[in-house]
Amino acid sequence: MSNGKTFKLDGKNIAFQDGDTVMDAALRAGEYIPHLCHNPEFTPHGSCRVCVVAVNGRHMSACTLPAAENMEVDNCSEVIMDQRRNLLQMLFVEGNHVCPGCEKSGACQLQAVAYYTRMLSPHYTHFFPRRTMDASHPDIAIDFNRCILCELCVRASREVDNKNIFSITGRGLNSYLVINSASGKLGDSELSASDKAVSVCPVGAILPKHVGYDQPIGERLYDNKPISVVGDVANANNRQDNGND
Amino acid sequence: MKNIESFITGLLTSAGDMPEHLLQHLCAIQQRYSYIPGNAVELLANSLNMPAVQIYGVIDFYTFLHREARGDFDILFSDSITDRMLGSQSLLDSLCKILGVEPGLPRADGRVTVDVTSCTGICDQGPAMLVNGMVVSALNEERITKIAELIETGTPLSDWPQSFFIVEDNIKRSDILLNDKIINGSAIDSLIKNDSDTLLTMIEQSGLRGRGGAGFKTAMKWRFCRDTDADEHYVVCNADEGEPGTFKDRVLLNSFADNVFEGMTLCAGIIGAKKGYLYLRGEYRYLLDALDKTLQKRRDANLLGNNICGQKDFDFDIEIHLGAGAYICGEESALIESLEGKRGIPRKRPPFPVTNGYRQQPTVVNNVETFAAAAKIAVFGADWYRSIGTSESAGTKLLSISGDCARPGIYEYPFGVSIKQVLEDCGAEDVQAAQVAGAAGSTVPPQEFDRNIAFEDVSTGGSFMVFNQQRDLLDMVQNFTHFFCHESCGFCTPCRVGGSLMKNLVDKVIVGHATRNDLKEMENIGLVMQQSSHCGLGVTAPKPVLDTLEKFPDIYTKRLANRGFEPAFDLDAALEESRQITGRDDPEAHIEYEPLLNAAEQDES
Numbered sequence: 001m002s003n004g005k006t007f008k009l010d011g012k013n014i015a016f017q018d019g020d021t022v023m024d025a026a027l028r029a030g031e032y033i034p035h036l037c038h039n040p041e042f043t044p045h046g047s048c049r050v051c052v053v054a055v056n057g058r059h060m061s062a063c064t065l066p067a068a069e070n071m072e073v074d075n076c077s078e079v080i081m082d083q084r085r086n087l088l089q090m091l092f093v094e095g096n097h098v099c100p101g102c103e104k105s106g107a108c109q110l111q112a113v114a115y116y117t118r119m120l121s122p123h124y125t126h127f128f129p130r131r132t133m134d135a136s137h138p139d140i141a142i143d144f145n146r147c148i149l150c151e152l153c154v155r156a157s158r159e160v161d162n163k164n165i166f167s168i169t170g171r172g173l174n175s176y177l178v179i180n181s182a183s184g185k186l187g188d189s190e191l192s193a194s195d196k197a198v199s200v201c202p203v204g205a206i207l208p209k210h211v212g213y214d215q216p217i218g219e220r221l222y223d224n225k226p227i228s229v230v231g232d233v234a235n236a237n238n239r240q241d242n243g244n245d
Numbered sequence: 246m247k248n249i250e251s252f253i254t255g256l257l258t259s260a261g262d263m264p265e266h267l268l269q270h271l272c273a274i275q276q277r278y279s280y281i282p283g284n285a286v287e288l289l290a291n292s293l294n295m296p297a298v299q300i301y302g303v304i305d306f307y308t309f310l311h312r313e314a315r316g317d318f319d320i321l322f323s324d325s326i327t328d329r330m331l332g333s334q335s336l337l338d339s340l341c342k343i344l345g346v347e348p349g350l351p352r353a354d355g356r357v358t359v360d361v362t363s364c365t366g367i368c369d370q371g372p373a374m375l376v377n378g379m380v381v382s383a384l385n386e387e388r389i390t391k392i393a394e395l396i397e398t399g400t401p402l403s404d405w406p407q408s409f410f411i412v413e414d415n416i417k418r419s420d421i422l423l424n425d426k427i428i429n430g431s432a433i434d435s436l437i438k439n440d441s442d443t444l445l446t447m448i449e450q451s452g453l454r455g456r457g458g459a460g461f462k463t464a465m466k467w468r469f470c471r472d473t474d475a476d477e478h479y480v481v482c483n484a485d486e487g488e489p490g491t492f493k494d495r496v497l498l499n500s501f502a503d504n505v506f507e508g509m510t511l512c513a514g515i516i517g518a519k520k521g522y523l524y525l526r527g528e529y530r531y532l533l534d535a536l537d538k539t540l541q542k543r544r545d546a547n548l549l550g551n552n553i554c555g556q557k558d559f560d561f562d563i564e565i566h567l568g569a570g571a572y573i574c575g576e577e578s579a580l581i582e583s584l585e586g587k588r589g590i591p592r593k594r595p596p597f598p599v600t601n602g603y604r605q606q607p608t609v610v611n612n613v614e615t616f617a618a619a620a621k622i623a624v625f626g627a628d629w630y631r632s633i634g635t636s637e638s639a640g641t642k643l644l645s646i647s648g649d650c651a652r653p654g655i656y657e658y659p660f661g662v663s664i665k666q667v668l669e670d671c672g673a674e675d676v677q678a679a680q681v682a683g684a685a686g687s688t689v690p691p692q693e694f695d696r697n698i699a700f701e702d703v704s705t706g707g708s709f710m711v712f713n714q715q716r717d718l719l720d721m722v723q724n725f726t727h728f729f730c731h732e733s734c735g736f737c738t739p740c741r742v743g744g745s746l747m748k749n750l751v752d753k754v755i756v757g758h759a760t761r762n763d764l765k766e767m768e769n770i771g772l773v774m775q776q777s778s779h780c781g782l783g784v785t786a787p788k789p790v791l792d793t794l795e796k797f798p799d800i801y802t803k804r805l806a807n808r809g810f811e812p813a814f815d816l817d818a819a820l821e822e823s824r825q826i827t828g829r830d831d832p833e834a835h836i837e838y839e840p841l842l843n844a845a846e847q848d849e850s
Binding site: 048 | 305777778
């Protein structure tokens with residue numbers, strides 16, 4: 001299946017197929033490359049940059065980097081881990097992420113990747129942006145404070161749900177997620193709780209209502225095993241949906 | 246509002262009703278109504294069959310498009326560092342004061358808005374402003390007073406003194422490109438007499454490299470594009486000259502447009518394109534009418550259109566697309582996104598535009614100067630071009646020179662000219678630094694003035710700004726970091742967030758609150774941005790900080806607070822909201838914050 005082609009990830013041989021990115025091949029081989037905006041079900045995006053790896057001294061995002069034979073990919077050196085931690089700290093100070101009070105705590109990919117890269121503090125000066133919550137929808141709430149602009153909901157709504165409910169507007173640090181409805185409110189949109197867009201959010205921005213703290217802290221996805229072992233939030237949601245978790 | 250409906254229906258009929266026409270329609274609506282009204286968005290959403298949020302996403306991305314009405318006179322001061330050095334900020338203050346208007350907000354009667362915008366490319370004749378898209382150059386207090394009067398009396402722009410709108414070419418030194426123009430059609434003749442393979446080889450042997458700054462070999466780009474099998478091929482001329490301090494394309498488009506269009510036609514003949522686009526930055530809208538007329542003349546002369554110069558099946562035409570205030574659209578894949586009517590977010594690469602460009606078809610994107618040079622090479626040959634410049638950098642380069650010098654303007658030099666020579670020619674004295682290649686370029690100190698302008702040494706897309714010893718280079722650094730923050734598209738984390746963190750730290754240095762630790766922090770953020778950003782903007786954005794930290798450390802260290810740690814915020818300012826709420830403003834409601842700058846200076850002495 002791999003036509004015998006391989007590249008090296010931290011010295012380990014990884015088989016790949018034509019058209020694979022480094023991320024595709026690593027995921028298939030069960031190797032973990034930290035990531036947030038990537039989800040193998042969707043077109044790679046390359047915006048969070050957390051999957052940064054080094055190839056011949058050049059830093060690139062693994063999710064958009066085509067795999068090539070004999071490539072030597074550095075996925076876990078101190079330099080790379082430092083850089084990822086810096087990027088995560090940037091994401092933390094950009095929004096308002098209050099882990100202890102967040103319903104997603106313990107099952108949040110941002111938090112889990114931060115633990116994985118041994119992030120101990122946000123380090124940078126907080127921007128404390130004024131953002132809102134939208135609880136107008138009967139089944140789903142959205143807290144813009146926690147959005148990291150990964151555009152997974154945008155892609156899922158467009159590519160899978162065929163609804164185009166989410167979109168990004170603004171520019172630079174003023175970029176933000178918006179809802180496609182006459183009032184701009186989620187309640188006026190066609191979003192439904194079973195939409196793909198609802199289950200792909202890697203953080204606590206898009207949350208189902210009526211199930212607050214259903215799963216006790218201590219028993220959540222990343223509470224006992226690191227993200228490098230249990231994988232993405234969206235994956236876990238898929239497993240739950242299929243009833244085989 | 247009925248007339249908006251008919252206006253939009255007219256646009257859709259005359260200019261097209263495909264999604265890629267969106268940005269052009271929005272530019273037209275903005276120009277006509279001074280904003281994009283909500284019902285216009287609805288109409289467009291229905292006609293172009295796209296969600297309204299997507300249209301708002303485009304409006305919010307481009308700084309020249311607005312959801313709220315601007316004034317009848319929409320004034321934008323160019324906020325490039327060279328405009329500032331010529332006094333633009335005090336002129337803006339004067340105008341706001343005379344007109345009684347707050348920067349950025351329309352006056353209550355809707356008459357006028359006064360705001361700033363990134364470099365408008367009039368740096369050699371600044372300070373400059375745009376009034377409803379028209380350039381007013383050489384501003385001074387006298388002009389400002391007159392402008393205020395014209396605004397108060399509601400005088401239409403057509404009745405303003407025409408001398409206000411003069412933009413000189415200002416060519417101070419010319420060489421093979423600017424010495425003369427080719428006879429219209431002569432490059433196309435050369436293509437027809439030889440054949441496309443011969444011409445491509447000629448371009449290859451001339452050693453021509455892209456003039457936007459990156460220096461990719463032109464012939465190689467054209468060959469990749471030609472050899473990609475596809476339904477359509479496109480030629481795109483990048484006239485989104487947004488790098489602060491660059492204005493050479495303004496001159497080429499003003500006086501050498503035929504050469505540029507001829508170069509595009511040549512490229513089309515070689516790669517097999519039927520359609521070409523000139524992506525003209527919104528700031529150069531004032532050149533649009535003349536450019537359209539030139540295109541029409543070329544159609545009339547059978548230099549564009551069907552069966553060009555009588556050659557069967559040589560069909561090619563050029564359309565002009567306007568930008569709307571987004572520096573990032575100078576990046577070729579963002580430019581293509583913008584050409585398709587979308588937000589100018591740079592694409593993932595690979596694939597590159599030569600194989601997957603406009604509408605995913607193979608596309609050549611070249612700089613204005615590159616096309617002009619290619620046309621000349623087709624006429625005069627590879628050896629003629631090759632004989633000038635250096636072995637790595639053939640031919641000449643247009644430099645846009647501004648800042649502290651006696652003779653700012655356009656200088657055409659053979660590649661390999663030393664920075665020292667350039668400074669001497671433009672009459673720069675007592676120079677502290679030359680900023681070569683714009684905000685994204687290098688800060689060159691006097692001990693490096695023997696270095697040369699060439700791809701293999703100091704490479705530049707054309708910007709060359711001079712700073713004398715009296716200038717505080719930190720003002721330049723601040724201007725550039727604010728510029729990059731404003732122009733970041735916001736797609737990737739390091740540029741979007743890192744850029745803002747960097748900006749805030751530079752501001753912290755300026756107000757005298759920074760410590761050595763903050764300088765280390767700036768280096769660290771800069772490295773993250775350089776190494777992990779999605780596109781060239783994020784990679785180059787920290788350069789002004791990193792360059793000056795290395796080469797001009799004094800501009801930072803002399804402003805450091807004499808403490809190991811300083812809070813990132815101003816304690817007293819943080820209390821402002823509480824003061825507002827409690828209605829207090831007595832001394833007890835303030836925290837005295839001694840400026841630490843003096844303390845630091847005393848320590849040093």
